[in-house]
Structures are given as structure tokens and as C-alpha cells.
Amino acid sequence: MKGKILIFTFLTAIFGWSATAQKSFRVGYVDMEYILENVPQYQQASSQLDAKVQEWRKEVEEKKRAIEDMKNQLENERALLTKELIEEREEEIAYQEEQALDYQQKRFGPNGDYMIQKKQLIRPIQDQVFTAVQEISENRNLDMVFDRTANNGMIYADRQYDISDQVLRSINRAANRRQIDSREGRQALEAEENRTVEQDAKIAEENQEVQEKRNEREALLAERQRQRDSIKAAKQKELEARRAKIIEERQRRIDSIRAIRARKDTIN
Structure with a gap:
């Protein structure tokens, strides 16, 4: 839905610009995946989420192995069991399979824990990106900025319009300012901020x-x-x-x- 809105807005702006042809139209874009990969806070939180995911996958595999063991045991003992006992065992296996599937959906389904925590992990970074994009757009007089990794239909973009590094730089500056409380640290940060693009x-x-x-x-x-x-x-x-x-x-x-x-x- 967000991608469609961006397309509509982009096309509307283009058509408006083409109709008037009175001013240049300046467009920029960001690579959200690249930014996320280079934000330390996101990487740390992502590693913690990956650890949880590994635990969840381990639990899913353990449930599957337990069910497989029940099936093998039933097959080994089938000849010695009555029809009623066999049916009882099969019902228990079916119930455990259903429970395992429910657990897997709870963790990895479209509305599962993984998707929820992934969104919660990205949202603070997105807010910082939007703030940085607004500031950079005003400084560079950009008319529009969009994410090349979103579903926006972009098939080509010149590298000169990529402001991902500027956005990342702005985010890191803000984080560093919050963390640095010494004179030496502030001086080092100033030197870093004075670097050119x-x-x-x-x-x-x-x-x-x-x-x-x-x-x-x-x-x-x-x-x-x-x-x-x-x-x-x-x-x-x-x-x-x-x-x-x-x-x-x-x-x-x-x-x-x-x-x-x-x-x-x-x-x-």
C-alpha cells in the first residue's frame, strides 16, 4: 500500500511538473536495506532477534522429532497392539501435529512473533530516517525522496541522487551526540562531521x-x-x-x- 501511494504521488508530481515546465524537479532516493545494515543499534537488536529465532526454530524441530519418534514407535509396535490402541495412538499423533503447526504459525506466521518483533525493530530506525530525510531534502532542495527497496516501480536511479550515506551519517551523528560526554569525544565527533561527502x-x-x-x-x-x-x-x-x-x-x-x-x- 505504501509503495502504491509513493507511485501515485511520484507520477502526480511528474505530470504536474511536465505540464508547467516552470521549475526543475529534483528527486532523491534512499536504500533502506543499506542504512539498516550500517546502523549499530539495529544490528545489535537484530542479533538478539536472530538468537530468539534460533531458539524458536529449535523448539519447532524438537516438536517435529518428538512426533516422528511417536510414529516410529507406533509402527514398531503396531503388530502387537489392538485396533483400539492403534487408533488412540494415531489420534494423539494427529493432535501433536496440529499443536506443532499452531506453534510454528504463532512464531513464524504472517502475524507471528517474528514479524511483529521485526516491525518493532525497524520502526525506530524508520523514524530516524524520515527525520534525516526531511532535513537533507530541505538542505538540497529535493522535491521528492523515496526508498528504492520499496515496491515503488523504480527500475533505474542515478547514483548521484542516492542520499543513503547522508541519511546514515545524520543518524549516526545523532546517536554519537547522545553517547559522547567527554571533550576528546566531542572533538573527534566534530572532525568526523566536518568530513566531506x-x-x-x-x-x-x-x-x-x-x-x-x-x-x-x-x-x-x-x-x-x-x-x-x-x-x-x-x-x-x-x-x-x-x-x-x-x-x-x-x-x-x-x-x-x-x-x-x-x-x-x-x-x-
């Missing part, structure tokens, strides 16, 4: 190179983990096949014993 851009480029190297390393680690998971899954599949074979052989022996007993009863 070009100097900031160079520093940002260097940080980007560091981030790219970090991403490459994380991708390599992820690929190694994927290979380990693949090997583990193959071993698990082989183990399950062996278990199924054992259960099948056990069932054949039980059927054979029952057949022998049935023949004896017939003879007697």
Missing part, C-alpha cells in the same frame, strides 16, 4: 569492500555446512532404510509364527 563515500567504499570479503567467507562457510548437511541427510536416509528393512523382517517373522500357530490349531 566525498570522504564519507571513500570510507563507505572501503567498508563495502570489507563487507564483500565477509560475505564471501560466510558464503563459503554456508556451502561447507550445506555439504555436511547433505552427507548427514544421506546417512539418515540410509539409516531409515535399514530400520524399515528390520521392521519388515520382524513383521514377516511375526506373520510366519502366526501362520504356524494357525496350522497347529487347525490340526488339533
Whole structure:
């Protein structure tokens, strides 16, 4: 909905400008994802949320494993159980599956805890971005600023209109001012604030190179983990096949014993 409003506003402004052709129309944009990645407060809170997510996923997996164990136990004991006991076990398994699905939706559904806390995490940063955008727009005489990561239909934008670094700089300045209470710290902050946009851009480029190297390393680690998971899954599949074979052989022996007993009863 927000993206549609931006499109409508943008087109209205463009058409109005085209009709009058009396003044230049200045547009800027921000990259919200880039800003979030470089705000320390957001990264810290995001790490805490990621830790919670890992706990929730672990709980979901534990519930799934418990259900799988119940299913395997039922299959192993099915031949020795009455029809009523089998039905009772199956109903319990179905109930536990329903509970596990409800829990998963509660945590990761569209209205689950993850989405709610994610929105709560982003909202304060968005407020800071809007404040910074307003200030920068006034200083640079911009007519419109929008987010290139939103659903606004932007397929190209010249880098010169990107004010993400200025927004990020404004947010970090505000945060630093709140934290610094020493003379040396204030002097260092003043020196940082006196840097030009070009100097900031160079520093940002260097940080980007560091981030790219970090991403490459994380991708390599992820690929190694994927290979380990693949090997583990193959071993698990082989183990399950062996278990199924054992259960099948056990069932054949039980059927054979029952057949022998049935023949004896017939003879007697």
C-alpha cells in the first residue's frame, strides 16, 4: 500500500511538473536495506532477534522429532497392539501435529512473533530516517525522496541522487551526540562531521569492500555446512532404510509364527 501511494504521488508530481515546465524537479532516493545494515543499534537488536529465532526454530524441530519418534514407535509396535490402541495412538499423533503447526504459525506466521518483533525493530530506525530525510531534502532542495527497496516501480536511479550515506551519517551523528560526554569525544565527533561527502563515500567504499570479503567467507562457510548437511541427510536416509528393512523382517517373522500357530490349531 505504501509503495502504491509513493507511485501515485511520484507520477502526480511528474505530470504536474511536465505540464508547467516552470521549475526543475529534483528527486532523491534512499536504500533502506543499506542504512539498516550500517546502523549499530539495529544490528545489535537484530542479533538478539536472530538468537530468539534460533531458539524458536529449535523448539519447532524438537516438536517435529518428538512426533516422528511417536510414529516410529507406533509402527514398531503396531503388530502387537489392538485396533483400539492403534487408533488412540494415531489420534494423539494427529493432535501433536496440529499443536506443532499452531506453534510454528504463532512464531513464524504472517502475524507471528517474528514479524511483529521485526516491525518493532525497524520502526525506530524508520523514524530516524524520515527525520534525516526531511532535513537533507530541505538542505538540497529535493522535491521528492523515496526508498528504492520499496515496491515503488523504480527500475533505474542515478547514483548521484542516492542520499543513503547522508541519511546514515545524520543518524549516526545523532546517536554519537547522545553517547559522547567527554571533550576528546566531542572533538573527534566534530572532525568526523566536518568530513566531506566525498570522504564519507571513500570510507563507505572501503567498508563495502570489507563487507564483500565477509560475505564471501560466510558464503563459503554456508556451502561447507550445506555439504555436511547433505552427507548427514544421506546417512539418515540410509539409516531409515535399514530400520524399515528390520521392521519388515520382524513383521514377516511375526506373520510366519502366526501362520504356524494357525496350522497347529487347525490340526488339533
